[in-house]
Amino acid sequence: MPDSTTPQIQADPVQSAVSQDMIDACAQEQIQFLGHVQDFGCLLVITSQWVVRNASANSQAILGIAPEALVAQRLTDLVPASTMHTLRGKVQVMGRGDEGIRLFDVDVFGDGRGFDIAIHRDNQTFLLEFEPKRPDRVRDPAAVAQSLLPRMVRADTTDELCEIAADAVWALTGFDRVMVYRFEQDFSGVVVAETLNGAASSYMGHRFPASDIPAQARALYRRNLMRIIADVDAPVHPIVPPQAPSGAPTDLSLSVTRAVSPIHLQYLRNMDVGASMSVSILLEGELWGMIACHHAGAHYVDYETRSAIELFTQLLAYEIGLRAVREERRQSEAALDAHERVAMLVESSTSPTPDLAAIAREIERVFEIEGVAMLIGGHYHAGGLVPTREEFTRLMGDVARNGLSRVFSSDNLGLSSPGVVAPERGIGGMLAIPIHSQRGDGVILFRREMTRDLIWAGRPEKERLADGRLSPRTSFSTWREERRGFCQSWTRADQSAAEVMRVSLLETTLRLSSDRDRMSTSRNERQEVVIAELTHRLRNVYTTIAAAIDSGAQKGDDALRGFAAEMQDRLGAMKRASDVLTRRDQQSSSLHRLIRDEVRAYAGADDRLDYAGCDVMLTPVQRSALTLVIHELTTNAVKYGAFAAAAGRVEVTVDNTADAVEIVWRERGGPAVAAPGRVGFGSALIEQTIPHELGGTVATNFAPEGFEMRMRIPGLASAPAGQAAAERPRVTLVPQGNLRLSGRVLVVEDNTIIAMNAAQTLRRLGADDVVIAPGADAAMAALDAGEVTFAVLDQDLGGISSQAVAERLEGAGVPFVMASGLVPDPADTQGVFGRAIWIEKPYSSEAIGQALGLHFADRFAQADG
Numbered sequence: 001m002p003d004s005t006t007p008q009i010q011a012d013p014v015q016s017a018v019s020q021d022m023i024d025a026c027a028q029e030q031i032q033f034l035g036h037v038q039d040f041g042c043l044l045v046i047t048s049q050w051v052v053r054n055a056s057a058n059s060q061a062i063l064g065i066a067p068e069a070l071v072a073q074r075l076t077d078l079v080p081a082s083t084m085h086t087l088r089g090k091v092q093v094m095g096r097g098d099e100g101i102r103l104f105d106v107d108v109f110g111d112g113r114g115f116d117i118a119i120h121r122d123n124q125t126f127l128l129e130f131e132p133k134r135p136d137r138v139r140d141p142a143a144v145a146q147s148l149l150p151r152m153v154r155a156d157t158t159d160e161l162c163e164i165a166a167d168a169v170w171a172l173t174g175f176d177r178v179m180v181y182r183f184e185q186d187f188s189g190v191v192v193a194e195t196l197n198g199a200a201s202s203y204m205g206h207r208f209p210a211s212d213i214p215a216q217a218r219a220l221y222r223r224n225l226m227r228i229i230a231d232v233d234a235p236v237h238p239i240v241p242p243q244a245p246s247g248a249p250t251d252l253s254l255s256v257t258r259a260v261s262p263i264h265l266q267y268l269r270n271m272d273v274g275a276s277m278s279v280s281i282l283l284e285g286e287l288w289g290m291i292a293c294h295h296a297g298a299h300y301v302d303y304e305t306r307s308a309i310e311l312f313t314q315l316l317a318y319e320i321g322l323r324a325v326r327e328e329r330r331q332s333e334a335a336l337d338a339h340e341r342v343a344m345l346v347e348s349s350t351s352p353t354p355d356l357a358a359i360a361r362e363i364e365r366v367f368e369i370e371g372v373a374m375l376i377g378g379h380y381h382a383g384g385l386v387p388t389r390e391e392f393t394r395l396m397g398d399v400a401r402n403g404l405s406r407v408f409s410s411d412n413l414g415l416s417s418p419g420v421v422a423p424e425r426g427i428g429g430m431l432a433i434p435i436h437s438q439r440g441d442g443v444i445l446f447r448r449e450m451t452r453d454l455i456w457a458g459r460p461e462k463e464r465l466a467d468g469r470l471s472p473r474t475s476f477s478t479w480r481e482e483r484r485g486f487c488q489s490w491t492r493a494d495q496s497a498a499e500v501m502r503v504s505l506l507e508t509t510l511r512l513s514s515d516r517d518r519m520s521t522s523r524n525e526r527q528e529v530v531i532a533e534l535t536h537r538l539r540n541v542y543t544t545i546a547a548a549i550d551s552g553a554q555k556g557d558d559a560l561r562g563f564a565a566e567m568q569d570r571l572g573a574m575k576r577a578s579d580v581l582t583r584r585d586q587q588s589s590s591l592h593r594l595i596r597d598e599v600r601a602y603a604g605a606d607d608r609l610d611y612a613g614c615d616v617m618l619t620p621v622q623r624s625a626l627t628l629v630i631h632e633l634t635t636n637a638v639k640y641g642a643f644a645a646a647a648g649r650v651e652v653t654v655d656n657t658a659d660a661v662e663i664v665w666r667e668r669g670g671p672a673v674a675a676p677g678r679v680g681f682g683s684a685l686i687e688q689t690i691p692h693e694l695g696g697t698v699a700t701n702f703a704p705e706g707f708e709m710r711m712r713i714p715g716l717a718s719a720p721a722g723q724a725a726a727e728r729p730r731v732t733l734v735p736q737g738n739l740r741l742s743g744r745v746l747v748v749e750d751n752t753i754i755a756m757n758a759a760q761t762l763r764r765l766g767a768d769d770v771v772i773a774p775g776a777d778a779a780m781a782a783l784d785a786g787e788v789t790f791a792v793l794d795q796d797l798g799g800i801s802s803q804a805v806a807e808r809l810e811g812a813g814v815p816f817v818m819a820s821g822l823v824p825d826p827a828d829t830q831g832v833f834g835r836a837i838w839i840e841k842p843y844s845s846e847a848i849g850q851a852l853g854l855h856f857a858d859r860f861a862q863a864d865g
Helices: 020-027 059-063 081-092 141-147 149-154 158-173 215-223 262-270 303-348 356-366 389-401 492-553 558-582 591-603 620-639 681-694 752-764 776-785 803-812 831-835 845-855
Strands: 014-016 042-046 052-056 101-107 114-122 125-132 177-183 189-196 226-229 237-240 275-283 286-295 371-376 379-384 408-410 427-436 441-448 452-457 463-465 478-483 609-613 616-618 649-656 661-668 697-703 706-713 744-748 769-773 790-794 816-820 837-840
Touching: 042 059, 042 237, 059 125, 081 101, 081 114, 101 303, 114 303, 141 149, 141 158, 141 303, 149 158, 149 303, 158 177, 158 189, 158 286, 158 303, 189 286, 215 275, 215 286, 226 303, 275 303, 286 303, 303 356, 303 492, 356 371, 356 379, 356 492, 371 389, 379 389, 389 427, 389 441, 408 492, 427 492, 441 492, 591 609, 591 616, 591 620, 591 649, 616 620, 620 681, 620 706, 681 697, 681 706, 744 752, 744 776, 752 769, 752 790, 752 845, 769 776, 776 803, 790 803, 803 816, 803 831, 837 845
Parallel strands: 609 649, 744 769, 744 790, 790 816, 816 837
Antiparallel strands: 014 463, 042 052, 042 125, 052 237, 101 114, 114 125, 177 189, 177 286, 226 275, 275 286, 371 379, 371 441, 408 427, 427 441, 452 478, 649 661, 661 706, 697 706
16 A cells, blocks of 8 residues: 555546646646655765755665654764765765766675665755665676677667667566657657567557656756656655755755656556656757656666666767767768859859859759759749749748748748748748848758658647646557648758858858959949049039139129129039039938038028928938939029028928938928919929839928928938038138238149139239149149249149149148149048148139138238338
């Protein structure tokens, strides 16, 4: 009869299905803290001072000493000195990890009784477990296990290894049934080898669900490799006292005599198993499988034999790992060969388009697949059993959304990417090799769906009892399940080879990108030359017009000169607006500055512009489109709106909302507004540009108090707070009444009209003689001919730099200014250009006078009187 402390489970009637919460609760059972030991051995918990803190209740039956006589006693007072010497020596060499100490056939009390002893550490205490040595044990089990090693080394396959292991453990232990059980990815298991006596039923090829060995049990199997249940109906014995002085239960994770969960005992009874033993097969610290042993009745295997079997199983795991490594190496070598061939394909190709079909053929040599699809550098290829391109894109999107940048495998697309690929296509799983997640580049290998009959040892679902507890499965009769949607599983070797191929494909894409970049660079360089020439000519056109206006205005009255000055300012602003379209740096630019420059160009000044809100940094494409829009709004305001009246103003408000930037153009103080009878070209241009080129919306309101337009444009980037768009500060003109040039002045300029206008300006500023030099050689000759008091130099003289002339002037101590259509940033200039004073074309008399007043006033100040 079991004693009153033995947990019991009745075979209650099944009530209903099991919920996930119930399964989770079962999986959280703390089986390492059950607080009982089995009947075949006893346990002592010893402090570091060798005081017995706890003892199992069966110590009287095993050791002959009652637990009450053991607890609080020093072990040195209970056993001979020779035994203490042996135990101390073993404890002193123990590590801090899970490794334990095993001693066999120790005469603990010096009375001829032999015990096998297990010692392991639990924080600051030691657990000592004693099993009586029995005369019916296997003689020299280690020698028996060692004799099987040559057979294992010669085994060709993992299945053959498992068969040898099942035979060996069956012979060493005498169990009725010995099975080698391999875990699948979902931790269900399948019996891959089996040895039976004549009466036991077979489970060969049968599967067991993951819930049969829940997660906490698998965690213990990784730490404690050997478990034995000598008799499922034997009593279990509590630890006395049940807890440590701190109240914490004793951790029996590494105990060899630890009692078993009552649920598991009932599970074994339901299988008609009276005793069991299991040994973990670990590969790289993870459970690959187990050797599971069953017996119809009670069956004990002594500790020394179990230890030999544990060692044998570790050697089995080593051999299984070797074969896995060999297969990985074989497939990786095939992948490396493919890598070399792919590299040769890319290197030898003269076409800018990669030969994806040839790359696909190399991949098919490495993997057992039915289809391959790939997208590399915008080029797509698919062959064999593959989804559509749209489905391919969605699959790669799933991989990217999962944050995966390495190889990803799935045995069932319906589970990993539900609804993406139609089931009738017959595609089971995929092996995805992402290359560039943002572009969606990658390769996917496909395997066909394989409908399989899975043979389960009974229905895999657990059942619920009337009181809400889970019942272990009661039937283990063969139960077949037709499994659809799955492909042949991707192995570690497949995944390792895919990683090798991923590196190869990355190199391929980098090479293709490099080729494209070189071609793009060549095109960009040619484009740079064209843009530079266009920009130079366009600026010279503006400068020439400005010079002509200035020259003509000097002969007119004050009104004409005022009009000319206004035109000069407008022309300068137009030039700055055109720079938006011809700048070569292609960097972002400020919306605020664009609006301000347009208003200056067409309204004469920007003091009637009220700009509120954030600034927006425009890309070249956005900048080009919005230049046209702002130009039309500004010119319409000058002709018909706020800028047509002296008191009129334009308010621009820019707000950054969650999904777009809102720009509101609002005119106030101008003539009364009415909706036009027809849509003009400018209005049509705005209404087409905003949605078609910028993806936004536009709404207009011809309110009597002033015209309004509201634009919502996505994709615009607001400038960070406190970081306005960089621009060169505008210089305020200062009076030049006390400044006067004298002597011989040099103008170096290749445009005749611009040079003549500059000479006229310099004469008005007091130059006695102005020498015009169209190029560097002429400038050098003019310097050789006589003294020069001041000079104006164009930076670009027909494609030739004026640097040599500037260095000659600097060396002679002659003050000069540099003129350019686009004044370079100081950080981009070095040498004499970096030290020079710059003015921007089209320059006027005021610009030259301003440079004289700011930088050379001490040289050209006119004495009073």
